[in-house]
Amino acid sequence: MREKLKVFGIPIGIMLLFIAALFFHQLLLVKELPQPNWSRSLPLDFTSKERPQVFQNNGELYLSSKGKIHAFTINDEMSVADERVIDTKITRGYPFWTDGNEFIYYKAGNLV
Structure with missing residues (x-):
């Protein structure tokens, strides 16, 4: 049983750590702002012309x-x-x- 854990458990654990690190890295890239003081919010002071x-x-x-x-x-x-x-x-x-x-x-x- 211990040998099966060493054979399968260690590689699976290393792969899970690698996938978690990759996920965390991608999450940081997505949350990174393209410019300082940049926001994803939209201004609400937009007005449109009345169309008949x-x-x-x-x-x-x-x-x-x-x-x-x-x-x-x-x-x-x-x-x-x-x-x-x-x-x-x-x-x-x-x-x-x-x-x-x-x-x-x-x-x-x-x-x-």
Whole structure:
């Protein structure tokens, strides 16, 4: 029994020590900072621009922004032929549908 321990135990123990040292070395390399005063945290002062919701129906283009709908009619030369502003209570960022007169949109999780 003692001889089997010497034959198998010592090499296995040495291999385990080598693997533990390699693991510890790799752990130190991963935790090393690339530059002094470097951090993995992200700054939270990032702000993005408000992008209007866009909807197209019956040749008109509808843009929602700040509680208002801008309806544009674009001609064949790709210039604005007609523009009108419709005052609604559409929540910013939620999709909407319109036929030009009535609007369907989300409000508090319900379709209005």
